[in-house]
Amino acid sequence: AHSQAIGAPKIPSVRWQDIGGLQQVKKEILDTIQLPLEHPELLSLGLRRSGLLLYGPPGTGKTLLAKAVATECTMTFLSVKGPELINMYVGQSEENIREVFSKARTAAPCIIFFDELDSLAPNRGHSGDSGGVMDRVVSQLLAELDGLHSSGDVFVIGATNRPDLLDQSLLRPGRFDKLVYVGVNEDRESQLQVLKAILRKFKVDPSVCLSEVVESCPPQLTGADLYALCSDAMMCSIKRKISRIAEGVDSELSALTLCSEDFRQALSGLQPSVSEQQLNRY
Numbered sequence: 001a002h003s004q005a006i007g008a009p010k011i012p013s014v015r016w017q018d019i020g021g022l023q024q025v026k027k028e029i030l031d032t033i034q035l036p037l038e039h040p041e042l043l044s045l046g047l048r049r050s051g052l053l054l055y056g057p058p059g060t061g062k063t064l065l066a067k068a069v070a071t072e073c074t075m076t077f078l079s080v081k082g083p084e085l086i087n088m089y090v091g092q093s094e095e096n097i098r099e100v101f102s103k104a105r106t107a108a109p110c111i112i113f114f115d116e117l118d119s120l121a122p123n124r125g126h127s128g129d130s131g132g133v134m135d136r137v138v139s140q141l142l143a144e145l146d147g148l149h150s151s152g153d154v155f156v157i158g159a160t161n162r163p164d165l166l167d168q169s170l171l172r173p174g175r176f177d178k179l180v181y182v183g184v185n186e187d188r189e190s191q192l193q194v195l196k197a198i199l200r201k202f203k204v205d206p207s208v209c210l211s212e213v214v215e216s217c218p219p220q221l222t223g224a225d226l227y228a229l230c231s232d233a234m235m236c237s238i239k240r241k242i243s244r245i246a247e248g249v250d251s252e253l254s255a256l257t258l259c260s261e262d263f264r265q266a267l268s269g270l271q272p273s274v275s276e277q278q279l280n281r282y
């Protein structure tokens with residue numbers, strides 16, 4: 001029985017320039033994945049292969065980063081969400097994990113992205129894990145991770161909002177042993193970079209001053225918050241256009257351009273999705 005949860009690996013289309021800010025994080029990811037991929041001989045010279053764990057609040061770009069590194073290194077990308085792999089039938093969860101790694105090897109070079117890794121591997125021996133399903137899932141995952149060292153071109157990236165819940169055995173050397181924090185954008189410069197990256201896909205009136213837009217933003221915004229700001233501005237632009245058409249001063253819905261007024265309106269409804277209290281967890 002094949003799980004429907006596991007899709008086919010394919011090369012994504014997210015580029016580095018679609019991701020604003022996060023310079024240091026991008027560099028660490030590239031060093032971890034691209035270097036051993038392009039120079040496999042370094043592995044026999046003692047370069048240690050690592051699995052990456054991206055951790056931090058929701059909406060900060062973890063998925064985007066994992067996809068972009070696959071695109072930029074021309075690798076296929078296999079994304080699995082932890083909860084999707086868990087199956088109530090005896091043995092099926094472990095089989096799902098085997099299948100993930102087997103598909104990845106066939107599609108190598110490949111990045112396996114484990115989103116919500118904490119849900120796949122909550123601390124063993126805890127919670128109401130009847131029948132020890134989670135124990136077996138974690139054991140299977142560890143076996144697969146350890147087996148990766150013989151094949152040089154399958155990499156794993158995990159993502160979690162709750163690194164504190166992870167089974168410590170997953171973090172040992174050679175497994176998810178490189179921990180990279182992906183946080184909120186706290187300074188104006190990184191907010192501006194994220195905004196610019198997002199707006200590559202929108203049409204913005206030249207009169208809009210993006211530095212002013214970020215000056216009016218609350219601090220500590222995630223990339224997802226800034227994306228919400230842009231799509232709200234887009235909604236304002238659409239409404240404005242529709243009422244102009246109703247007034248008869250405009251004729252078509254195409255050629256939508258975001259102007260300062262759209263951003264002003266969108267800003268009035270902007271709320272940071274991650275609270276100070278949540279941030280203190282990391």
Ligand code: ATP
Pocket residue numbers: 018019020021022057058059060061062063064065115159160161194197198222223224225227
């Ligand atoms: P989760 O923990 O909820 O899975 P995540 O950290 O994986 O969240 P993403 O799915 O990568 O977050 O980001 C959500 C959306 O926010 C992206 O699709 C993108 O539109 C926007 N976004 C986040 N970070 C950035 C960034 N640095 N630059 C541009 N867009 C971003």
